[in-house]
Amino acid sequence: MARNRFHVKKGDTVLVIGGDDRSYADRRRQGEVLEADHRAGRVLVQGINMQVKHQRRTQRHPAGGKAERPGPIHASNVMLVCPSCDQPTRIRRRVREGTRVRVCRKCGKDID
Numbered sequence: 001m002a003r004n005r006f007h008v009k010k011g012d013t014v015l016v017i018g019g020d021d022r023s024y025a026d027r028r029r030q031g032e033v034l035e036a037d038h039r040a041g042r043v044l045v046q047g048i049n050m051q052v053k054h055q056r057r058t059q060r061h062p063a064g065g066k067a068e069r070p071g072p073i074h075a076s077n078v079m080l081v082c083p084s085c086d087q088p089t090r091i092r093r094r095v096r097e098g099t100r101v102r103v104c105r106k107c108g109k110d111i112d
């Protein structure tokens with residue numbers, strides 16, 4: 001199993017705090033992490049940095065056309081939103097029953 005190298009992972013809610021792409025110029029938006037690419041240091045966040053992909057006509061999409069999908073943003077541009085206290089927070093880690101878990105620095109609750 002791959003080691004969890006950043007503060008966020010798939011399924012987390014995150015707050016977008018930066019980035020220079022104009023398509024997410026409306027900063028401070030929250031979304032769910034759809035993918036976390038630990039090697040590239042990038043994440044896909046629902047509704048953030050949406051990009052239009054033009055689709056070819058296929059059997060599944062007989063009309064072809066456009067589909068919007070989130071584009072990758074750098075992991076340093078997102079902050080984890082703690083599911084317990086609902087605030088964007090930094091994390092620390094601790095070991096619980098042999099696995100490393102993330103802990104909210106604001107409320108002290110385990111996140112994983």
Ligand SMILES: [Zn+2]
Nearest residue numbers: 082085104107
């Ligand atoms: Zn918290």
